[in-house]
Amino acid sequence: MLLRIDRDHNRFKEIVKGRIKRDFRKYITREELVGRRGDRLVSIPVPQIELPRFRHGKNQAQGVGQGSGKEGDPADGAQGEGVGTAGDQPGRHMLEVEISYDELAQILGEELELPDIRPKGSKHTHQTKDRYTGIRATGPESLRHVKRTYKKALKRQIASGTYDPDNPIIIPIKEDKLYRSWKPSREPRANAAVFYLMDVSGSMGDEQKEIVRIESFWIDTWLRYQYRDVEFRYIVHDAVAHEVDRQTFFHLKESGGTKISSAYDLLGKILGEEYPAVDWNLYVFQFSDGDNWGSGDTERCLELLDEEFLPVVNLFAYGQVESPYGSGQFLKDVGSRFGESENLILSEIQDKDKVYDSIKEFLGKGR
Amino acid sequence: MSIPAELQKEADRIAEIARGFGLDFYHTIFELVSYEELNQVASYGGFPIRYPHWRFGMEYEKLEKGHVYGLSKIYELVINNDPCYAYLMDTNALVDQKLVMAHVYGHADFFKNNLYFSKTNRRMMDQMANHGDRIRRYIDRHGLERVETFLDGALSIENLIDPHWVVADRRRPARVEEDEESMPSVRKIPSKEYMDSFVNPEEFMELQRRKLAEEQQRRRRFPERPERDVLAFLMEYAPIERWQRDILGIVREEGYYFAPQGMTKIMNEGWASYWHSRILTEKVLDDSEIVDYADHAAAVFSMPPGSFNPYKIGVELWRDIERRWDRGQFGPEFEECDDLEARASWDTGAGLGQEKIFEVRKLHNDITFIDTFLTADFCNRNQLFVSTYNERTKRYEISDRDFSKIKAQLLWHLTNSGQPIIAVENGNFENRGELLLLHDHQGVDLDLAYAEGTLRNIQRVWGRPVNIGTVVGGKPKILTHDGESFQDRDE
Numbered sequence: 091m092l093l094r095i096d097r098d099h100n101r102f103k104e105i106v107k108g109r110i111k112r113d114f115r116k117y118i119t120r121e122e123l124v125g126r127r128g129d130r131l132v133s134i135p136v137p138q139i140e141l142p143r144f145r146h147g148k149n150q151a152q153g154v155g156q157g158s159g160k161e162g163d164p165a166d167g168a169q170g171e172g173v174g175t176a177g178d179q180p181g182r183h184m185l186e187v188e189i190s191y192d193e194l195a196q197i198l199g200e201e202l203e204l205p206d207i208r209p210k211g212s213k214h215t216h217q218t219k220d221r222y223t224g225i226r227a228t229g230p231e232s233l234r235h236v237k238r239t240y241k242k243a244l245k246r247q248i249a250s251g252t253y254d255p256d257n258p259i260i261i262p263i264k265e266d267k268l269y270r271s272w273k274p275s276r277e278p279r280a281n282a283a284v285f286y287l288m289d290v291s292g293s294m295g296d297e298q299k300e301i302v303r304i305e306s307f308w309i310d311t312w313l314r315y316q317y318r319d320v321e322f323r324y325i326v327h328d329a330v331a332h333e334v335d336r337q338t339f340f341h342l343k344e345s346g347g348t349k350i351s352s353a354y355d356l357l358g359k360i361l362g363e364e365y366p367a368v369d370w371n372l373y374v375f376q377f378s379d380g381d382n383w384g385s386g387d388t389e390r391c392l393e394l395l396d397e398e399f400l401p402v403v404n405l406f407a408y409g410q411v412e413s414p415y416g417s418g419q420f421l422k423d424v425g426s427r428f429g430e431s432e433n434l435i436l437s438e439i440q441d442k443d444k445v446y447d448s449i450k451e452f453l454g455k456g457r
Numbered sequence: 458m459s460i461p462a463e464l465q466k467e468a469d470r471i472a473e474i475a476r477g478f479g480l481d482f483y484h485t486i487f488e489l490v491s492y493e494e495l496n497q498v499a500s501y502g503g504f505p506i507r508y509p510h511w512r513f514g515m516e517y518e519k520l521e522k523g524h525v526y527g528l529s530k531i532y533e534l535v536i537n538n539d540p541c542y543a544y545l546m547d548t549n550a551l552v553d554q555k556l557v558m559a560h561v562y563g564h565a566d567f568f569k570n571n572l573y574f575s576k577t578n579r580r581m582m583d584q585m586a587n588h589g590d591r592i593r594r595y596i597d598r599h600g601l602e603r604v605e606t607f608l609d610g611a612l613s614i615e616n617l618i619d620p621h622w623v624v625a626d627r628r629r630p631a632r633v634e635e636d637e638e639s640m641p642s643v644r645k646i647p648s649k650e651y652m653d654s655f656v657n658p659e660e661f662m663e664l665q666r667r668k669l670a671e672e673q674q675r676r677r678r679f680p681e682r683p684e685r686d687v688l689a690f691l692m693e694y695a696p697i698e699r700w701q702r703d704i705l706g707i708v709r710e711e712g713y714y715f716a717p718q719g720m721t722k723i724m725n726e727g728w729a730s731y732w733h734s735r736i737l738t739e740k741v742l743d744d745s746e747i748v749d750y751a752d753h754a755a756a757v758f759s760m761p762p763g764s765f766n767p768y769k770i771g772v773e774l775w776r777d778i779e780r781r782w783d784r785g786q787f788g789p790e791f792e793e794c795d796d797l798e799a800r801a802s803w804d805t806g807a808g809l810g811q812e813k814i815f816e817v818r819k820l821h822n823d824i825t826f827i828d829t830f831l832t833a834d835f836c837n838r839n840q841l842f843v844s845t846y847n848e849r850t851k852r853y854e855i856s857d858r859d860f861s862k863i864k865a866q867l868l869w870h871l872t873n874s875g876q877p878i879i880a881v882e883n884g885n886f887e888n889r890g891e892l893l894l895l896h897d898h899q900g901v902d903l904d905l906a907y908a909e910g911t912l913r914n915i916q917r918v919w920g921r922p923v924n925i926g927t928v929v930g931g932k933p934k935i936l937t938h939d940g941e942s943f944q945d946r947d948e
Contacts, residue, residue, distance in 0.1 A: 093493060093494065094497060094506065095500055095513060095514065097514075098510060098514035098517065099514035102511040102514030102515045104511075141609060141613050141910075141914075142909070142913075142914065143614065143911050144896070144904075144907065144908060144925075145876065146875070146877055146903065147903060147904040147905070152843055152856070152869075153843070153844045153866070154765055154870065155765060155841070155844050155855070156841050156842070157842070160855065161856060161857065161858070162854055162856075163854060163855045164854055
């Protein structure tokens, strides 16, 4: 049912989207956004979209309540120390607004001026789509084919002799009506798989992982918008590599050394077994602080990159997160070997503020 | 959208019973609506049609989410209008519908009889539709962006009206033509230098200067008295177009229409709850329904620790008044009695309870209601307390159970409906055509983030910088928005 409020409601959503767009740079590094992913909707806290008006500040306020307890007890009856939510953002009243991933991706695309991805040709996967190609005699009025209906009515009137060329009025009767009908058709569709590789050795701290988390959120959002179905795989490594689920990927804490080649080996194995390059658009995002164990291991990595990955993937993105312990050598090594390559992107992420630029570098090529 | 005969029969029966109790209300029309429709109507403040504005959409978004997540359920909606309109949700059980009906008749009686509603427009339903038409026309003519921006500004100050005019006849804002003549400095008659002291004698010049200063002084006192009705002031003096003036008028009229509801929330909700509970339990419900009713009532009257539920306090106060006047627990003799035992069992058999509550519902608003009828006994019985925000633990804590403090706190909250008291002090501040508002600081500072936004919105209407004199952290300050930036300075 169409409600009168829909117009105001849509206008409100437009305003919210405008607000998000305006402050997009700020939103991009917001951790809470990342934590609020649902299946299709993200809920975004938007500050003070309500109309401002003069009101009393909160912190000196008193209230009247009801209940037992002695002086100094918390007014809400809760036990223990209060949680620090009330005071840390004075005067800001957050409104949770839900927008879909697609809308968020659109905003991301517009703000970062990201080109659409041109998928690689893919022969084997298809999707069905309804196409309105046929005509039939029954159907809903909304699908009525006006031209065909009148043509048929005209034919009938001429045949029955009720048509007068001087007074060309055509009145279709029920039997004249024709409707569009649809046929499901199979269309080729592009598939994508995304691999995240992360170094979880001791030198990667919480701050570094947070950056990875934020980046991956936006990369996910964008790729899901570009491809209908995306598969995600997660690989962590220190000196050995494991495939893990998403939850573990972002929360695992290991110590020990770093052998990037271990992750590359695992990646190569998965690619070879499950993702033939002819069928898949493949994306690899690797995050590390750039420390690797000895030049021998780096050498092996470069070989794998050159021979196994770069020829097949749409994009191989290496993001180097700056950490106080990492040397950052890996980025230099890769850079000096491959230089500017079509599908290899290297990005240095010094801190959270650089996430914005780094996403732009990663996704800006439209591959 | 009329209601099924079965429900209408119930509505008529309950109306008859309510009248039997002495309630007096306009003809009340119930509409059966789906929850989407109810949310829509609720977003529009109870009306089926309002002017287009996104804040109704925001309201809708909140309600919709609240419903889907089961956080809130709109209990009842009734419009102060003749005839009265009220809504029933089509998914409610019959016992709920009966409860809503009885509750609605309570509100309808209050709307019709309470003094503070006596000046409200009883054809507001039509008027609201009218406002909608006008604003839609302005949007067609001047474009959505312009009208919306202006409306945002106007709505930002919709609460800046003069509550005294809710019961008095409002003066009609009249456009006062400004004196365009500028104030020159004292003019000298041209003369040679050596003749100057004779042609323009010093005493005369001094006199003229004083006259001019006085003139300017008078000009500066504009408005002559501080003006609480900021909307009316802007309508009269802001350099705006006709349609903009009309929008201010619309917002102001609706502001005055809704104001009495804010001023009588505790009384009104309490009154309606008092009556639905009497009507239902005494006359309407059969045995099989009473448990459902009790369950529902328990939810409505629940007061989670630390919160304040006007339904609950209101209904308890009404019952308290009825009991006290039934038993003669009022007057100097009772007040002076110190014997707790005697006070508790005090009963002169006066039987004035019913008479009293009908009198109170006619004459009082929340402030006078609390001021007159909140007693120390009542506060004790209901375990009321004052809570204060503790900066260190970042939470509200119980700070006092003293009766006078509780009462003072409640009254403070009710004064001006808990909004800061603000008036136009000067329409030609600094003699630069700036607007100066004055915040009557009562111990609590303004929220600065909101003040900034509000000043900015007023500035859009006024055209020149807008200032507000207030106190921030114990220091007198003037906050200014000149359209580009927000500043504060010490006064």
